[in-house]
Amino acid sequence: MPKAYLLSRTLDPLLGIFTGLLAFHLNETNPRTAPPPGHTLRELAAWKWEESRRQREGRDKEDAVEWEKITKEFVGGEGQGGGEVKR
Structure with a gap:
């Protein structure tokens, strides 16, 4: 069974990193979830x-x-x- 990729072999990790950084940024800056x-x-x-x-x-x-x-x-x-x- 061949591996399934969402976009491509190289773009999938980049998408994951970008998504993680964006989620972290939103978590740190959102007034409801921002740490004190x-x-x-x-x-x-x-x-x-x-x-x-x-x-x-x-x-x-x-x-x-x-x-x-x-x-x-x-x-x-x-x-x-x-x-x-x-x-």
Whole structure:
């Protein structure tokens, strides 16, 4: 049984994408179905992006502090032992 297409093999996916985008736009802008202010997809995505950026910066600062500690320990250890590994 051959596959059945509505328009054509390439136009069907494009029609599906267009229909989905149009439905999303109408849902976001229609006064009856629109989400309350601050809860649109664009605002929620911007909020999540900022939150993840802050978390990344916090982790980077912690990593920098750890790296400084390790570097100081390494540089301080070289002067004491002459760079040799003691067993």
